Amino acid sequence: MTDTNDNSAPRPLPEDWNRALAVVAHPDDLEFGVSSAIARWTAQGKSVVELMVTRGEAGIDSLPPDECGPLRMAEQRASAAIVGAETVEFLEFADGALEYGLPLRRALAAAIRRHRPDVVVSINFREAFPGSASFNHADHRVLGPALLDAVRDAANRWVFPDQPGDGVEPWSGVRFVAFGASPRPTHFVELGEPDLAAGVASLDAHEVYLANLGGFDQKSFLSRAAEEAGRRVGAALATEFEVFDA
Numbered sequence: 001m002t003d004t005n006d007n008s009a010p011r012p013l014p015e016d017w018n019r020a021l022a023v024v025a026h027p028d029d030l031e032f033g034v035s036s037a038i039a040r041w042t043a044q045g046k047s048v049v050e051l052m053v054t055r056g057e058a059g060i061d062s063l064p065p066d067e068c069g070p071l072r073m074a075e076q077r078a079s080a081a082i083v084g085a086e087t088v089e090f091l092e093f094a095d096g097a098l099e100y101g102l103p104l105r106r107a108l109a110a111a112i113r114r115h116r117p118d119v120v121v122s123i124n125f126r127e128a129f130p131g132s133a134s135f136n137h138a139d140h141r142v143l144g145p146a147l148l149d150a151v152r153d154a155a156n157r158w159v160f161p162d163q164p165g166d167g168v169e170p171w172s173g174v175r176f177v178a179f180g181a182s183p184r185p186t187h188f189v190e191l192g193e194p195d196l197a198a199g200v201a202s203l204d205a206h207e208v209y210l211a212n213l214g215g216f217d218q219k220s221f222l223s224r225a226a227e228e229a230g231r232r233v234g235a236a237l238a239t240e241f242e243v244f245d246a
Contacts (some may be wrong), residue, residue, distance in 0.1 A: 010233050010240055013178060013187040015041070017118035020048045022085070023108065023147055025098060025139035027056040027076035028206045029123050033225055033239045034180035035083045036199030037189040038121075042084030049115050050080050050088045053104070053143060058095035060212045065095070071208055079205035083198050098142040106160050108150035113168040120174055122147055124182040124242070148177055151246050174246040182242035188229060191237040196226050 022038065024030050030038065030050060038048050056076075057069030073090060080088045091107050098104065112120070125144020128136055153159040155172035164170065178187065191199075203210070203218045210216060229238040 008186075010185045010188045013189050013241055013243065014175075015044070015046075015189075017175060018046055019115070019117045020046060020119045020121055021051060021112060021115050021117035022048055022121040023051045023053065023111070023143070024123055025053050025137070025143050026059060026095065027052055027072040027079075028059075028203070028209055029140070030121075030180075031079055031199070031203040031206060032123070032181060033199070033222065034121060034123060035079070035202040036191050036195045036222070036226065037180070037239050037241075038085060039083040039198035039202070040189060040191060040195040043195070048083075048085045048121075049117075050076070050085045051111055052076060052088065052090045053098065053107075054093050054095040054139065055090055056095055056209075060209060062212060063208075069095075072206075075206045075209060079202040082202040082205060096139060098139040098146075100142050100146050104142070104146045105150045105153055106163075108147055109153040109160055110163055110168055112150060112154035112174065113163060113171045116171045116173060118173060118175055120147065120151060120177045121180070121241075122177065123180050125179060126183055126242075128183065129181055130183045144179060148244060151177055155246075176243050176245050178241040178243045180239060180241050182240070184242045185240035187243045188233040188235070188238045188240045190230075190233075190235040191226055191239060193237070196223065196237055199226075 055069035056072035057065035060068045077088050125140050151174045157170040200222050226237040229240050230236050
């Protein structure tokens with residue numbers, strides 16, 4: 001797996017592919033920027049499957065996990081439908097308690113082998129998000145390296161060799177892994193107004209979650225981020241990614 005960040009200006013993300021697997025820790029993660037790109041890709045006829053590693057059950061302080069998890073799953077399914085994602089799956093690891101290790105790598109490799117994507121998409125796993133002094137969520141920081149390793153695992157028939165016995169063959173077809181909202185962007189996707197509008201609507205679908213954030217303005221947040229990224233790359237609107245070649 002090669003980090004393509006060579007300190008040059010971000011360049012256009014290749015879009016000559018057909019299938020993407022979007023893997024994040026929680027419902028709502030993709031909606032903070034990446035979902036606008038998903039809307040663009042599905043409008044082009046590409047297939048995008050969303051995979052949540054947890055149910056997000058620890059994400060709302062006012063709701064106990066057994067109530068919160070199903071609600072957040074429903075909000076994610078509604079959100080995914082807005083941007084044209086094919087389906088949403090949940091691995092149901094414990095929210096807030098992801099650990100790097102073989103169980104997580106095994107589950108991710110199995111999903112990659114099952115869906116056989118051309119590209120894998122996720123969100124920032126670095127220590128902080130751009131412009132933020134807050135430490136990134138532990139689940140995000142754990143998932144990124146595990147996902148990169150799982151792409152390699154999925155291609156190697158001698159890693160988790162029992163999986164082909166379940167009818168899931170090794171898959172070496174992933175071209176790259178792209179992490180949105182990274183402080184180290186290497187690539188960008190130019191967005192149209194309809195893409196951004198769909199992205200905003202997909203975040204709006206997390207109604208109960210957003211209501212518990214206390215005054216967060218998702219519409220101006222996403223619009224401002226797309227405009228700022230656009231200025232950096234010479235487009236009206238854009239979203240940026242840190243890309244690793246597989």
